[in-house]
Structure formats: C-alpha cells, structure tokens
Amino acid sequence: MSIGWHNAGLGGVDPHDGAAASHAWARARWVLLAGYLIAIPAFYLELLATSSLMLLIARALYGAMAVACMGAVARTAWSSRKPARFLDRNAFDVAIACGALVSVIGGANPWSSLEWVLRLAFMGMIALRIVVALRVYFEPNRLALLPLAGLTVLLLGGAGFYVLEPRVHSYAEGLWLAFESSATVGYGDIAPTTPASRVFAVFVVLLGYGLLSLAFAGIAAWFIGKEERRLRREMHRDIKTLHAEIVSLHRELEGLRDALAPRRGKSQGGGGTARQLGTR
Known part of the structure; x- marks a missing residue:
C-alpha cells in the first residue's frame, strides 16, 4: 500500500x-x-x-x-x-x-x-x-462492478428501511427511501423518524452517494479514455504516414543526387581543363 x-x-x-x-x-x-x-x-x-x-x-x-x-x-x-x-x-x-x-x-x-x-x-x-x-x-478498469455495488446498496437499504422505519409499510417504499437517501434528493414524502433508521440513513447516504459518484466518474473516465485512445491511434497513424513521406522524400533526394553526380563530375573536369589552358 x-x-x-x-x-x-x-x-x-x-x-x-x-x-x-x-x-x-x-x-x-x-x-x-x-x-x-x-x-x-x-x-x-x-x-x-x-x-x-x-x-x-x-x-x-x-x-x-x-x-x-x-x-x-x-x-x-x-x-x-x-x-x-x-x-x-x-x-x-x-x-x-x-x-x-x-x-x-x-x-x-x-x-x-x-x-x-x-x-x-x-x-x-x-x-x-x-x-x-x-x-x-x-477501479475504473472494473467499471461494471460499480453499478452492481450501487444496486446492492439500494436493495439492502430498502430492506433496512422496511425493517427500521415505522412509516415505511412496504419494501417498495423502503427502496424508494433508500434511493432518495443515496441520490440526496430529499422529496420529503418519506423521512427517517427513529434513531435506528436515521443512523441507517447516514450510512446509506455515504455509501450510496459515494458509489453513485464513483460510477459517474468511472463512466466519464471511460469516455475520456476512449477518446484518448482514438486520438492516440490517429496520431500514430499520422506519424506513420509522415515517416513514410520522409522516407520517400529521402529516396527521391538520393536518386536526384545520383542523377546529378555524373554532370557534376563533367563540369568539374571541364573547369580543370580550362584552368590548365589559361596557365599556358
């Protein structure tokens, strides 16, 4: 660690x-x-x-x-x-x-x-x-586990509120209260009233809100990572294309140099003969 x-x-x-x-x-x-x-x-x-x-x-x-x-x-x-x-x-x-x-x-x-x-x-x-x-x-590379963990918290939270809160008369109402608590919405239709349910709500809020935040952050990181990978692939492709063009230009310059080499030799030889005649 x-x-x-x-x-x-x-x-x-x-x-x-x-x-x-x-x-x-x-x-x-x-x-x-x-x-x-x-x-x-x-x-x-x-x-x-x-x-x-x-x-x-x-x-x-x-x-x-x-x-x-x-x-x-x-x-x-x-x-x-x-x-x-x-x-x-x-x-x-x-x-x-x-x-x-x-x-x-x-x-x-x-x-x-x-x-x-x-x-x-x-x-x-x-x-x-x-x-x-x-x-x-x-972790972001295990993004699929985050919604599953959040769903588990909601299901357990619904059961907990159904047992602990007297105003919750069904599991569906407990699940709704767990969702309200996790999302920090607070519509006010149902609220914890007993010490046990209030303590339970604190942990549901902390765990549920934390998991929802992690899930959304993981999704955003996944999209950003996907875009980064796409840009990296495009950059790599452009670099390969540029490299191929540079290699091709280098070969053309070598061919041009080889083509001009005989003419350069003749011009240098002609210039030497002229200088010899001038000295005579």
Missing part, C-alpha cells in the same frame, strides 16, 4: 516482509472483512434490543468479530519478520478489534450521549475500513 495508507494505520504487509507474511495477510484480509460485516447486524440488534436474548446475540456477534479480527491480525504478525512494525502499519485494524472487544461489555439501552458518539465513531471506522478493503473492486 501507499505511504498515505501506512500513515493512516492501513498499511498492510510491508513489501519487504517475507512471503509467509504476505500469504497470511492475503487470507487475513477476507477474515477481517467478514468480521467488519458482522458488526452491522450486531449494532442494530443492540440498538433495537427489546429482550435480553437480542442483547445477548448482539454481544455474541461482537465477540465473534473481536476474535476474528484479533486472530487475523495476530496470525499475520506471527508470520511477519517484524511483528511490531506490522502492528504499527495496521493500527486501524487493531483499534477496531479492541473496539469490538469493548462492545461485548457495552452498556445496555438506552445509550448515553457519550456512548452514542463512541458507537457511531466505531461504526464509521468500520464503514471506512470496508470501503478500503473493497477499493480494488472500484
């Missing part, structure tokens, strides 16, 4: 580390991604908990997330030649794993203002880490 990701605690394995660490990190990344995704249902189960069973399931999910993340990081650090450097390069993952462990013993509902801030910050870190983990699939 780049120096910027390293400074942010998302450096991955050092390129100069051993092959064992690289192989361990290649497997650990998927384990970490699975752990981050577990945090989403755990957060909402704890937020909407109406019984001790729901709270217990949420904390069990947080525990599974903590074990998965810590295990993946520890396994890669064990395979690394410089474990301390690896942990420093991936301090963001270490912080998320510690946050998941703390969430296992978190306070019960209703949350205090401080706990709301901490939990939202924790979920924001997880959302950022998921985006970083999936960024390779959002």
Whole structure:
C-alpha cells in the first residue's frame, strides 16, 4: 500500500516482509472483512434490543468479530519478520478489534450521549475500513462492478428501511427511501423518524452517494479514455504516414543526387581543363 495508507494505520504487509507474511495477510484480509460485516447486524440488534436474548446475540456477534479480527491480525504478525512494525502499519485494524472487544461489555439501552458518539465513531471506522478493503473492486478498469455495488446498496437499504422505519409499510417504499437517501434528493414524502433508521440513513447516504459518484466518474473516465485512445491511434497513424513521406522524400533526394553526380563530375573536369589552358 501507499505511504498515505501506512500513515493512516492501513498499511498492510510491508513489501519487504517475507512471503509467509504476505500469504497470511492475503487470507487475513477476507477474515477481517467478514468480521467488519458482522458488526452491522450486531449494532442494530443492540440498538433495537427489546429482550435480553437480542442483547445477548448482539454481544455474541461482537465477540465473534473481536476474535476474528484479533486472530487475523495476530496470525499475520506471527508470520511477519517484524511483528511490531506490522502492528504499527495496521493500527486501524487493531483499534477496531479492541473496539469490538469493548462492545461485548457495552452498556445496555438506552445509550448515553457519550456512548452514542463512541458507537457511531466505531461504526464509521468500520464503514471506512470496508470501503478500503473493497477499493480494488472500484477501479475504473472494473467499471461494471460499480453499478452492481450501487444496486446492492439500494436493495439492502430498502430492506433496512422496511425493517427500521415505522412509516415505511412496504419494501417498495423502503427502496424508494433508500434511493432518495443515496441520490440526496430529499422529496420529503418519506423521512427517517427513529434513531435506528436515521443512523441507517447516514450510512446509506455515504455509501450510496459515494458509489453513485464513483460510477459517474468511472463512466466519464471511460469516455475520456476512449477518446484518448482514438486520438492516440490517429496520431500514430499520422506519424506513420509522415515517416513514410520522409522516407520517400529521402529516396527521391538520393536518386536526384545520383542523377546529378555524373554532370557534376563533367563540369568539374571541364573547369580543370580550362584552368590548365589559361596557365599556358
């Protein structure tokens, strides 16, 4: 990864580390991604908990997330030649794993203002880490995946609003609210009213708007790249034509020089004879 990701605690394995660490990190990344995704249902189960069973399931999910993340990081650090450097390069993952462990013993509902801030910050870190983990699939050369990712966000967003928002009475209405949120349109016909749906709307807006922006940017980059390739082909063709004309002109000049060479010799010979006669 780049120096910027390293400074942010998302450096991955050092390129100069051993092959064992690289192989361990290649497997650990998927384990970490699975752990981050577990945090989403755990957060909402704890937020909407109406019984001790729901709270217990949420904390069990947080525990599974903590074990998965810590295990993946520890396994890669064990395979690394410089474990301390690896942990420093991936301090963001270490912080998320510690946050998941703390969430296992978190306070019960209703949350205090401080706990709301901490939990939202924790979920924001997880959302950022998921985006970083999936960024390779959002590159311009994989443009087809961007609309698919955006459609997935809309479908999941519709289901989430249908479950979390009391004013949404059908999946179609939830899908419409997810589209309004993702596109930042805000017609005002339906709006999130509960804390759970409002928190959910924040992530739908961030992910949906981000994916839509990436999709449009990717389409624009594709058209620009296509035009650049066309101009490059035309330039290459013009250069080849110019090269052929220069070669042809060079051959004509060589032929003209060869044709004038005998006449030049005769004129030089005649001039020498005249000078000899003049000296006599």
